[in-house]
Amino acid sequence: MSASENVLQCENVSRWFGGIHALKGVSVSVAQGQIYGLVGPNGSGKTTLVNCITGFYPPQEGRILFEGRQINGMKPHRIAAGGIARTFQNVALFRGMSVLDNILMGRHNFMHPSPLASLFYPWWGRREEIKHRDKVEEVIDLLQLESVRDEHVDVIPLGLQKRVELARALSAEPRMLVLDEPMAGMNQEEKEYMVRFVLDAQESLGLTVLIIEHHMDVITAICDRTLVLNDGMSLAEGPPKEAIADPAVVAAYIGRTGDAA
Numbered sequence: 001m002s003a004s005e006n007v008l009q010c011e012n013v014s015r016w017f018g019g020i021h022a023l024k025g026v027s028v029s030v031a032q033g034q035i036y037g038l039v040g041p042n043g044s045g046k047t048t049l050v051n052c053i054t055g056f057y058p059p060q061e062g063r064i065l066f067e068g069r070q071i072n073g074m075k076p077h078r079i080a081a082g083g084i085a086r087t088f089q090n091v092a093l094f095r096g097m098s099v100l101d102n103i104l105m106g107r108h109n110f111m112h113p114s115p116l117a118s119l120f121y122p123w124w125g126r127r128e129e130i131k132h133r134d135k136v137e138e139v140i141d142l143l144q145l146e147s148v149r150d151e152h153v154d155v156i157p158l159g160l161q162k163r164v165e166l167a168r169a170l171s172a173e174p175r176m177l178v179l180d181e182p183m184a185g186m187n188q189e190e191k192e193y194m195v196r197f198v199l200d201a202q203e204s205l206g207l208t209v210l211i212i213e214h215h216m217d218v219i220t221a222i223c224d225r226t227l228v229l230n231d232g233m234s235l236a237e238g239p240p241k242e243a244i245a246d247p248a249v250v251a252a253y254i255g256r257t258g259d260a261a
């Protein structure tokens, strides 16, 4: 596959935190429509790579291209507005707000209220709001969140909170979705639901997905390709079953079987 067909291209990306060399020249290419898995033992650099891609911790070396355009150095909100939405390892919802309002927050990149326009043309503001609400309703339908739409996010189970976070990301109408351990802490049933929703979203919206996941059964079931990181370096890359069976990967996981559940 040529570089131009890749939606996401990371080239020799490195990131330090003081004396900690979290990423050491990692390269990865993700093609349009792929579900791409990012795996590796704890502390291997997976979240750091995602933070580099989404602008939270820009890389100190290397380049990141999204749809052919260099994005490293751009602020997270600009990267989000440019088409990459993400979820977080620890659920990051707006506490004290309803499910519906949390999902609406995903639309903030599209909301450009002008005080003057709102004052003199109130119909304009209403038309805008209806448009945003329509989009949010579509996402609520897709992720089957209707029954909890008016609940406070604080009182719903973790599995649903993670689904609300996914909904907020989808309401931003991204072309690429970056998921940081979307199934962490879930029971088997919640995990199966989440897998289904990720697949539904990817298929119906034509998304490209980058997913960090410790559950290897999920990675082998849904990913087209996988990068295995270890100690900030690329250890293996390819179709998930092959990458995970690589002797270097097996060796890296020995003694850390909890990661590879």
Ligand SMILES: Nc1ncnc2c1ncn2[C@@H]1O[C@H](COP(=O)(O)OP(=O)(O)OP(=O)(O)O)[C@@H](O)[C@H]1O
Residues within 6 Å of the ligand: 017, 020, 021, 022, 040, 041, 042, 043, 044, 045, 046, 047, 048, 049, 089
């Ligand atoms: N903000 C930070 N400040 C200092 N060190 C950091 C920071 N973020 C990550 N690190 C360090 O970088 C290394 C890689 O961490 P990272 O969170 O990317 O790993 P990970 O593979 O996502 O781990 P896990 O599976 O446990 O989430 C670790 O040594 C971590 O302590």
